[in-house]
Amino acid sequence: MTTIFEYAPAPESRAIVDIKPSYGLFINGEFVDGHGSSFKTVNPATEEVLAEVAEADDADVDEAVRAARRAYTRVWSRMSGAERAKYLYRIARIIQERGRELAVLESIDNGKPIKESRDVDIPVVAAHFFYYAGWADKLEHSGYGSTPLGVAGQVIPWNFPLLMLAWKIAPALACGNTVVLKPAETTPLTALLFAEICQQADLPPGVVNIVTGAGDTGRAIVSHPDVDKVAFTGSTEVGKAIARAVAGTDKKVTLELGGKAANIVFDDAPLDQAIEGIVNGIFFNQGHVCCAGSRLLVQESVADEVMERLKRRMATLRVGDPLDKNTDVGAINSAEQLAKIRELSDIGEAEGAERWSAPCDLPTNGYWFAPTVFTGVSQAHRIAREEIFGPVLSVLTFRTPSEAIEKANNTPFGLSAGVWTDKGSRILSMANRLRAGVVWANTFNKFDPTSPFGGYKESGYGREGGRHGLEAYLKGADA
Ligand code: NAP
Numbered sequence: 001m002t003t004i005f006e007y008a009p010a011p012e013s014r015a016i017v018d019i020k021p022s023y024g025l026f027i028n029g030e031f032v033d034g035h036g037s038s039f040k041t042v043n044p045a046t047e048e049v050l051a052e053v054a055e056a057d058d059a060d061v062d063e064a065v066r067a068a069r070r071a072y073t074r075v076w077s078r079m080s081g082a083e084r085a086k087y088l089y090r091i092a093r094i095i096q097e098r099g100r101e102l103a104v105l106e107s108i109d110n111g112k113p114i115k116e117s118r119d120v121d122i123p124v125v126a127a128h129f130f131y132y133a134g135w136a137d138k139l140e141h142s143g144y145g146s147t148p149l150g151v152a153g154q155v156i157p158w159n160f161p162l163l164m165l166a167w168k169i170a171p172a173l174a175c176g177n178t179v180v181l182k183p184a185e186t187t188p189l190t191a192l193l194f195a196e197i198c199q200q201a202d203l204p205p206g207v208v209n210i211v212t213g214a215g216d217t218g219r220a221i222v223s224h225p226d227v228d229k230v231a232f233t234g235s236t237e238v239g240k241a242i243a244r245a246v247a248g249t250d251k252k253v254t255l256e257l258g259g260k261a262a263n264i265v266f267d268d269a270p271l272d273q274a275i276e277g278i279v280n281g282i283f284f285n286q287g288h289v290c291c292a293g294s295r296l297l298v299q300e301s302v303a304d305e306v307m308e309r310l311k312r313r314m315a316t317l318r319v320g321d322p323l324d325k326n327t328d329v330g331a332i333n334s335a336e337q338l339a340k341i342r343e344l345s346d347i348g349e350a351e352g353a354e355r356w357s358a359p360c361d362l363p364t365n366g367y368w369f370a371p372t373v374f375t376g377v378s379q380a381h382r383i384a385r386e387e388i389f390g391p392v393l394s395v396l397t398f399r400t401p402s403e404a405i406e407k408a409n410n411t412p413f414g415l416s417a418g419v420w421t422d423k424g425s426r427i428l429s430m431a432n433r434l435r436a437g438v439v440w441a442n443t444f445n446k447f448d449p450t451s452p453f454g455g456y457k458e459s460g461y462g463r464e465g466g467r468h469g470l471e472a473y474l475k476g477a478d479a
């Protein structure tokens, strides 16, 4: 019998953030109006319009690339690594100082729970800047040379808006490149606050340029002839279009794309921890996580027990106001994403899988989806093959380690995987046989700037984080 506890609301105050009615583009160290139209960003938990944001057109992108080129040639590539590091350390410290403001703004614009933006996103963002600041004057020890590429065009998604920005901007700047970055259409606000932080840090104008907009703005960045490097995180579909767009040019490209990770639970696993790992794996950030453990592979002998415990735990997840410090699962990022999650879940049912959703009252305004699990899933089902990118778990069973490996690798993706077992030797042999860029053992969704992250197959190519993350922004040891 599960007891559902009542909690008094504990909302974080939004008074700390100052959202302006409208925002321009951040080009050459200043906010400018831009030539294009504008779009609205909303709070997905309430559907409240937060601000009107400029949409950069081709001419704006061209201006941003020119500013980045000037800053690259005249200032940034000439500066010593030690000098560049000072700016990066300064940015990292300001991010820490303004951490609460950034966390509240991220939760308002994205819908993620404040405890995640406060305890995960923003601390990891600062850690990324600190980490790459440390590399700026040591590039000759990187193994990839110390010659920057030039201007980097960077396009990022909405699931970790500021964290994806940090993954892109910190290594690029540390290596001596300048950047033009486009945040996602639904989550531009923390990138724009980051632009203010660049001003506060006295970063030379043009080193960082933030151009807001939708897919066309992204296309303009990627296809601009004076961009030397394209870094993209997003869907496999758009990633393939970008790979086609830059084919035949001498642009360097990294693509961080989708995933469909297997979270594999053996019968000797510590089950209490495994349940927490399954929950963290798929319900963290509403499941809007490229490396989410969206396929649970559970050993047949413990499947019933795991399902019973999992449902009991899911029934205690608190879904609701992202700014409430008690909230475990926040709002779905957009009406569009909610429609995709609903569609694939309905298909799951139509294909014959059994659906169970946690009993919870969902708010009437905003975009919400109850934590959901599907059992009786077969490998051919679309919910087992396609990325749902929402709080939806598909459960499959296995009998032997070989069967687990075969099922785990039976996917076009290869970003991450989880293994839960008491045996160290089994962890090692599984990790060697899983075709995934990251394998977590008896834990899940751990991010650290010192550790490289990236995929195999349709999950993309290139690595972000760690020493390996420098490779994408340097010419190579022979340059
Ligand atoms: P998306 O639709 O591919 O969008 C990603 C970014 O690309 C957005 O800024 C988007 O602009 C822009 N864009 C759209 N069309 C473009 C085009 N033709 N050329 C250039 N840019 C274009 O992906 P999403 O739905 O926002 O994000 C979810 C996906 O990201 C999931 O598949 C997830 O797995 C993946 N992801 C991967 C990682 C990783 O590290 N591997 C990390 C996080 C997320 P708009 O905002 O206007 O759409």
Ligand code: MG
Residues within 6 Å of the ligand: 041, 042, 043, 044, 108, 109, 110, 186, 187, 188
């Ligand atoms: Mg928004």
